[in-house]
Amino acid sequence: MAQEISCPKLVLVEGKDDELFFDALRQHLGLGDIQFRQIGGKANLRNALRGVASDPGFSKVIALGIVLDADDNPKATFQSVCDALQKVGLPVPTQPMTPASGHPRVSVMILPNAQNPGSLEDVCLKAVAGTPVMKCVDKFFCCLQRQGLPLPKSLPKAKVLAYLTSKPEPDKRLGESAQAGYWDWNHPAFGDLKDFLRSL
Amino acid sequence: MYKSFTIYHFRCFRELKLEGLARFNLFIGRNNVGKTALLEALFIHAGAYNPELTLRVSAFRGIEVISFRWSGWEEAPWEGIFRNFDTRSELVLEGRYEDGKRRTVRIRQVSEPSELSEIVHSVTRRQNGGQPLPQDTHMASAGQPSRQLTVTSEFAKVLELACEENGKISKHYLIVTPQGMHMTLAPPPTFPAIFQSARISANLIERAERFGRLQIEGKKDLLLKSLQSIEPRLEDVAEVSVSGQPLLYGSLEDMKRMLPLQLMGEGMIRLTDLILNIANAPNGIVLVDEIETGFHYSVLPKVWQAIAQVAREMNTQIFATTHSRECLIAAHQAFSESDLYDFRLFRLEFDPEGEIRAVAYDRELLEFVLEQDWEVR
Numbered sequence: 001m002a003q004e005i006s007c008p009k010l011v012l013v014e015g016k017d018d019e020l021f022f023d024a025l026r027q028h029l030g031l032g033d034i035q036f037r038q039i040g041g042k043a044n045l046r047n048a049l050r051g052v053a054s055d056p057g058f059s060k061v062i063a064l065g066i067v068l069d070a071d072d073n074p075k076a077t078f079q080s081v082c083d084a085l086q087k088v089g090l091p092v093p094t095q096p097m098t099p100a101s102g103h104p105r106v107s108v109m110i111l112p113n114a115q116n117p118g119s120l121e122d123v124c125l126k127a128v129a130g131t132p133v134m135k136c137v138d139k140f141f142c143c144l145q146r147q148g149l150p151l152p153k154s155l156p157k158a159k160v161l162a163y164l165t166s167k168p169e170p171d172k173r174l175g176e177s178a179q180a181g182y183w184d185w186n187h188p189a190f191g192d193l194k195d196f197l198r199s200l
Numbered sequence: 201m202y203k204s205f206t207i208y209h210f211r212c213f214r215e216l217k218l219e220g221l222a223r224f225n226l227f228i229g230r231n232n233v234g235k236t237a238l239l240e241a242l243f244i245h246a247g248a249y250n251p252e253l254t255l256r257v258s259a260f261r262g263i264e265v266i267s268f269r270w271s272g273w274e275e276a277p278w279e280g281i282f283r284n285f286d287t288r289s290e291l292v293l294e295g296r297y298e299d300g301k302r303r304t305v306r307i308r309q310v311s312e313p314s315e316l317s318e319i320v321h322s323v324t325r326r327q328n329g330g331q332p333l334p335q336d337t338h339m340a341s342a343g344q345p346s347r348q349l350t351v352t353s354e355f356a357k358v359l360e361l362a363c364e365e366n367g368k369i370s371k372h373y374l375i376v377t378p379q380g381m382h383m384t385l386a387p388p389p390t391f392p393a394i395f396q397s398a399r400i401s402a403n404l405i406e407r408a409e410r411f412g413r414l415q416i417e418g419k420k421d422l423l424l425k426s427l428q429s430i431e432p433r434l435e436d437v438a439e440v441s442v443s444g445q446p447l448l449y450g451s452l453e454d455m456k457r458m459l460p461l462q463l464m465g466e467g468m469i470r471l472t473d474l475i476l477n478i479a480n481a482p483n484g485i486v487l488v489d490e491i492e493t494g495f496h497y498s499v500l501p502k503v504w505q506a507i508a509q510v511a512r513e514m515n516t517q518i519f520a521t522t523h524s525r526e527c528l529i530a531a532h533q534a535f536s537e538s539d540l541y542d543f544r545l546f547r548l549e550f551d552p553e554g555e556i557r558a559v560a561y562d563r564e565l566l567e568f569v570l571e572q573d574w575e576v577r
Contacts, residue, residue: 005575037574
């Protein structure tokens with residue numbers, strides 16, 4: 001069955017991990033009217049917005065959220081979202097986390113935040129920073145470095161995966177781990193994410 | 201070839217604009233959103249000068265017999281083509297072609313008494329050399345023999361079709377009187393249009409005639425190769441007269457005798473009609489309602505490939521409807537694999553105000569939403 005828009009609030013996220021992660025947070029918050037859709041990467045944003053705006057269920061959407069990783073440049077990422085929204089004819093917000101009114105209302109969240117480079121993994125690492133497991137993880141990567149071994153392309157992603165290997169089921173990726181309840185949603189690091197979902 | 205088409209006040213449409221039409225146009229959408237009505241509008245527009253087409257489109261919906269019980273106050277048989285049966289407003293169909301030329305067809309029910317009288321008497325005099333109208337039995341109402349009455353405008357209902365093209369306007373009339381239905385002589389349309397209904401197959405004679413024309417022009421292979429794409433064992437197709445009825449037979453490589461195409465499955469006869477219709481509408485249009493009917497999903501890409509090949513060769517434009525996701529995926533796949541992606545998908549849907557609009561999907565957008573498995577219908 002092809003995916004239909006089934007909720008009045010729709011959030012576009014980059015990939016499957018993000019979809020599962022945010023859906024776990026949604027369940028934790030008891031929000032029943034939000035649906036997440038992965039777009040297969042940041043590069044697909046414009047097509048994804050066109051696809052959503054052309055969707056048979058689009059007229060039912062009252063709020064559209066877009067969550068992207070800042071990667072190297074949070075400002076450029078936000079600007080690229082605004083450009084894509086404008087091209088498709090959707091409301092354009094003036095800054096992240098501030099909804100643009102219209103039909104639908106549009107909100108953008110850049111991760112880990114609007115000021116810093118990074119990704120969802122950085123938010124998660126902040127939530128577990130200083131824990132005994134993370135001390136071991138950090139030592140592991142320091143050890144790699146000391147041995148002169150090449151480090152992974154994305155150290156935060158690698159650290160999250162290493163952190164998750166300490167869990168009872170050690171083969172879960174980020175999204176699955178959120179579904180399994182491995183993250184403490186009450187940690188302040190997740191505050192912006194919760195505010196974003198609640199504000200839709 | 202149509203590049204854009206606009207409908208005003210026809211059946212369920214208040215105003216529908218279609219821009220960026222391609223050689224192959226597939227329409228999707230929920231039930232009762234106007235897909236068949238759109239094909240009907242195109243059929244009437246392509247007919248250009250023929251007001252009788254406003255009745256013929258009802259036959260495509262299975263309303264074969266126009267029954268008309270006469271009384272001065274009965275609704276006219278064409279009223280269903282007007283939005284909400286409101287005959288006070290004019291119905292307009294506008295087409296723009298790839299050469300930039302336009303044709304506008306305006307259809308209205310004449311109601312002003314003096315105009316009505318003038319048209320009726322002008323037409324009846326022209327048709328009968330000044331004599332009263334003869335009975336027109338083929339359209340007279342069943343169970344109520346036509347009466348010999350002097351035709352007066354108060355007993356007549358008149359439909360006017362005005363076709364504006366290249367700066368010229370020509371008007372044609374369909375008139376219902378107590379004696380029956382009459383029409384001014386309409387010239388043939390400037391390009392052919394064939395409607396393939398989801399419910400009604402071509403009759404045997406029509407099918408045989410279309411096959412015959414294909415043979416005369418040495419293009420039988422267009423049909424044979426198309427059918428072979430879904431039935432590789434087929435070796436030949438021929439017309440055979442059985443009990444006075446012309447039937448198309450096919451020979452299969454492992455059978456000693458030929459078989460009627462009907463016995464080779466619904467898909468074979470459906471594809472036969474599709475190909476014959478396309479091949480018999482050179483430089484014209486073919487309108488196909490529920491194009492997926494009769495085909496197993498696995499052959500749909502081959503069906504589209506066959507349609508594409510014949511339509512390009514005959515310079516025919518295709519307008520089709522479907523409810524099937526498999527069918528639209530097959531179309532996208534077939535055209536993506538061909539040299540030219542001359543295909544466009546449109547979804548008809550109700551806007552928040554309850555009016556019907558069209559949402560177009562170009563190649564890039566369709567590719568994306570299908571890859572993501574997002575619903576488009």
